[in-house]
Amino acid sequence: MHHVFSAQHPLVLVGFGNMGRALASGWLKAGLPAEALYVADPFATADSFPSVPAANFVKGADALPKGIMARGVILAVKPQIMNTILLAVATITAPTTLIISIAAGVTLNQMQKGIGKPAVYVRSMPNTPAAVGAGITGVTADDISPENQQLALDILSATGSAVWIPSETLMNAVTAVSGSGPAYVFHLVEAMAAAGVKEGLDAKTAMALARQTVIGAGRLMEDDQATEAAELRKRVTSPGGTTAAALDVLMDDSAMTRLLERAIAAASKRGAELAG
Numbered sequence: 001m002h003h004v005f006s007a008q009h010p011l012v013l014v015g016f017g018n019m020g021r022a023l024a025s026g027w028l029k030a031g032l033p034a035e036a037l038y039v040a041d042p043f044a045t046a047d048s049f050p051s052v053p054a055a056n057f058v059k060g061a062d063a064l065p066k067g068i069m070a071r072g073v074i075l076a077v078k079p080q081i082m083n084t085i086l087l088a089v090a091t092i093t094a095p096t097t098l099i100i101s102i103a104a105g106v107t108l109n110q111m112q113k114g115i116g117k118p119a120v121y122v123r124s125m126p127n128t129p130a131a132v133g134a135g136i137t138g139v140t141a142d143d144i145s146p147e148n149q150q151l152a153l154d155i156l157s158a159t160g161s162a163v164w165i166p167s168e169t170l171m172n173a174v175t176a177v178s179g180s181g182p183a184y185v186f187h188l189v190e191a192m193a194a195a196g197v198k199e200g201l202d203a204k205t206a207m208a209l210a211r212q213t214v215i216g217a218g219r220l221m222e223d224d225q226a227t228e229a230a231e232l233r234k235r236v237t238s239p240g241g242t243t244a245a246a247l248d249v250l251m252d253d254s255a256m257t258r259l260l261e262r263a264i265a266a267a268s269k270r271g272a273e274l275a276g
Contacts, residue, residue, distance in 0.1 A: 004071055004072075005071050005072065006033075006071075007068075008069070010035075010036045010037060012037075012038045012064070012092060013037065013039050013074050014040045014073060014074065014076060014089065015041055015075065016041035018131045019131065019159075022130050023074060024037060025158075026159050027155070029158075030158060035053060037056060038070075040059070040060050040063070061088040062091045069092060069097070070092045070093065071097060072097065073089055073093070073097060073098070074100050074155065075102065076103075078103065079105050082103055082106050083110075086110075087115075089115055090115045090117060093117055095117075095118040095120075096119075098119075098148055099111055100122040100123075100155065102125070102156075104125060106123065107168065108141065108168055121142070123140050124138060124140070125138045125171060126179075127182055133159055134160050135159045136161050137156045137157070138175075138179075139152055140166070140168050149164065175268070175271045176271060185214060189207075189214050192213070193206040193207040193209070193210040196210065220232060
């Protein structure tokens, strides 16, 4: 990835919140030259990210030094201000520029209309664990070359991993499963801790047990990518044991599966409504 960008054809990050900062850190660790990264954010300063030259922090995309034409632009801003940002980005966009949005609900068509000129448009949906390098991002585009597809995946995997989604119509499902998914896991921890309290544990101990159990289970899945979740579940479940008794409740008539199907369908439907 780092060979693609230069000071004259940089990677421009628009927006320097938690997600933007996480991406920038990942790119630099992956070997992106600091002089090839520009940060456009009215509130960001070099003091907050000294790895990048102070001159590479600008108030907006339209404030970049003259003569620069971006090879890649990452739009890490809130959807509500996206149309204003797109107008500014047009000044640094060429047909070869890779324009990537990480904002929920911002469509390829919205980006194309907002910039109003040919470019390579990519829509993505990261999730909040990206802030600690453990996220996953769904990525999609229309009519993209294999080289640009791989470049987009390389850029977005800086905060964890990235997967290619074959059609934009599936992005609401991506948002519902992984974009909103961390909240489901956090609620699971809440529910497990509350159940522990009901069984007699004090609240602090119950929360510590539930929280670390989810963290540990996640780490087991991370360390054993080749094994399906269903198989990992079976390994924990002794016939006739305590885990089996609990799963008899959770899996009765696929109760938990049906509940999550309803939840994810509701999130996907809401995503479509927000996208208009």
